[in-house]
Amino acid sequence: MKSIQGRLGLGLIAVLVLVSLVLLQASLWLFESALRRTLADNLREETEGLLVAIVRGPDGVQLDPDRLSPRYQRPFSGHYFRIDLPGRTWRSRSLWDASPQWPSSPGLADELIEGPQDQRLLAYRAEYQRGGQRVLIQVAQDYSPILQSFDRVRLTGLVLVGVSILLLVLLQRYVVRLALRPLEQARQQIAQLQEGHRRQLDTDAPTELQPLVDEINHLLGETEETLKRSRHALGNLGHALKTPLAVLNSLTLRDELTEHPSLRTALREQLTQMEQRVARELGRARLAGEALPGTFFDCETELPALFDTLAMIHARGVSLDWQAPAACRLPWDREDMLELLGNLLDNACKWAKTRVRLTIDRTDEGYRLCIDDDGPGIAPSRRDEVLARGTRLDERRDGHGLGLGIVRDIIAAWQGDWALEDSPLGGLRVDIHLPQRVARTPERTR
């Protein structure tokens, strides 16, 4: 699912993580190098202090304990020195028995060296000339507390970065959702359009969306208009073709033809074929199919009129009833749906003994329509043939073949499927499953 929200979120997180980590690391690095410079100064001063502590005593050169900081006395205090004179070496008492790897070049050592008790030492080496003697003074300071505090700072920094990213992402989602609300509205409206709950998108969209909304509305209007026009034109064409056919039908009854029964039969046969062909093709061309998203069939207004019509056509005591969920609106073109139900119910009425029933149910994937009658039904072995050809086998009552052909076209256009079954009423059940067109946004972002 490609969502603008997701993309923006991902981009933002990536940038934020990268920038914060670089900033954090760079500031730590800068701080540490400044700190090391200060510490190096301090250590150099220490060496100078130690140099001063080398005094000439009664036994020759010695280290004046009074001038030594007490931290050099306490074992493993973290402050150490080693003074090398030609022929003499002093080690601070704090070193105890440890002998660290003193650096070999003067100045601050690049690397930390291993100290006693897992200490990490920052070492400094200074060389002096004193009284013609070369004095090598090396001092070291335990660097681990600083390392630890750096780690703490880094950890705190990371936590802070994490928290701020979280906050920023939440904030960004909110802002983006606010900014994308018109898009979300448009999406919902398109879903409503497909379910047949509206015919147009709202026109008060923001300027960025306005052309899109206008174009969609324009297309909807255009499609509806085109459908209306083509239906009208087809109606006219039908009228133009069917009236002459009716005339020809009547002409075949002329007395002049009574003497030529084979001619009359052939003429009527051809005329019937033409009629059926014209009716079938015009019927098929009339179908809206899935062209129009904003259409719907309102059961509670359309079905009573359809059933009144059927009751009037079949005024022979067949009881007709229908059942549908309350306020049921089927998301398909009204005329197509009337054609589908009209043909199937008409068929059922022709065959029923006493009862015809229409049941409309919602299912998970769409709708299920059942048309039941208590007529003679169709033997299971012959049902497939009926479905395939769209004709009822025994065509003694007119109109079946044609009607079922249109029904098949409509169901195919809606990508539904249908089956013929035994009806609980005793006759035939036509069972139709129609999948609902869904707006392709199952993801709910809130």
Place this chain on the structure above:
Amino acid sequence: MRLLLVEDNVPLADELIASLGRQGYAVDWLADGRDADYQGTSEPYDLIVLDLGLPGKPGLDVLRDWRGRGLATPVLVLTARGSWAERIEGLKAGADDYLTKPFHPEELALRIQALLRRASGVPNQPLLEVGALALDEQRGVCRQDGNEVSLTAGEFRLLRYFMLHPGRMLSKSQLAEHLYDGETERDSNVIEVLVNRLRGKLGRDVIETRRGQGYRFGGSV
């Protein structure tokens, strides 16, 4: 039975007038919606066959206006527009039946026959039966107590009208209005002659005469 045929296609109208005439209906023909609008309510038709695609005024509007003015005559709509949506539209406007073009002339005859019987409250059976009489409308013969009685066209028309209005008092002018189209000279003597001939064929009691009022059929059968 007098019918109004409103159809703008002249060849079809010619055929229909001829075939309906053969079936013993008196047919008036109009091709324009505005004329039909007027004449439908001004003349006492027993049934109207209305095409929907009319010049002057659309058939559905004509039908709505007729019903709006309280016309109760059965109307059979004849149209090439056969979709269910249009069919429902037609019946909502007040049509009693709906026949789509092209149709078989027999189908039209059967529908007209059924509508006329429904309008008269007579059950729709193959034969029109009243008392001991049974009329075969397709063949134009009458059966009485198992014997077939052949009828002339005029006799058939009159008997059918009587049988569709059993027990009703019908004046001579009323009968003439319903048996002849608007262009035929109406001679009330012809009705008298036909009534007498029917009595001769079917028995005196079949049609009762009330002086000054008219005839009554089926009083004693």
